[in-house]
Amino acid sequence: MxxxxxxEDQIAGVLAANRICSFGTVDGNxxxxxxxxxxxxxxxxYLATNSKTDKVDELQNNPNVHVLVGYDGKRSSDIxxxxxxxxxxxxxxxxxxxxxxxxxxxxxxxxxxDYVILEIKPERIEYNSANAEPRVWQx
Numbered sequence: 106m107x108x109x110x111x112x113e114d115q116i117a118g119v120l121a122a123n124r125i126c127s128f129g130t131v132d133g134n135x136x137x138x139x140x141x142x143x144x145x146x147x148x149x150x151y152l153a154t155n156s157k158t159d160k161v162d163e164l165q166n167n168p169n170v171h172v173l174v175g176y177d178g179k180r181s182s183d184i185x186x187x188x189x190x191x192x193x194x195x196x197x198x199x200x201x202x203x204x205x206x207x208x209x210x211x212x213x214x215x216x217x218x219d220y221v222i223l224e225i226k227p228e229r230i231e232y233n234s235a236n237a238e239p240r241v242w243q244x
Contacts, residue, residue: 124143153208194224
């Protein structure tokens with residue numbers, strides 16, 4: 106297996122092991138960070154949100170985002186620092202696939218017009234693991 110494929114597999118493993126991430130957007134010239142539920146397919150990340158939130162407005166003005174995944178309070182945690190671009194996705198098939206019954210607290214169902222998916226496409230991922238030098242995956 107090539108080094109790039111190995112690194113991608115390790116990154117995907119960290120994504121699979123974590124259900125929550127810190128999601129950073131830019132509001133004007135200031136960062137805004139919030140915790141979000143994390144879904145992924147390969148290295149593409151998905152975050153469910155309401156179309157009427159500040160984060161959606163911020164993404165329409167600036168699609169550059171930063172995602173932090175993996176710290177669990179232990180020294181041995183694998184951590185990902187992800188620089189990416191986000192798109193607001195209303196694809197019905199994706200919304201149905203990612204729908205979770207816990208979303209009923211905010212949405213009427215997977216076809217609620219306010220329910221959108223943020224599709225996060227990484228451009229650079231820094232992978233940090235205990236006792237090793239950080240490694241970088243780049244698009």
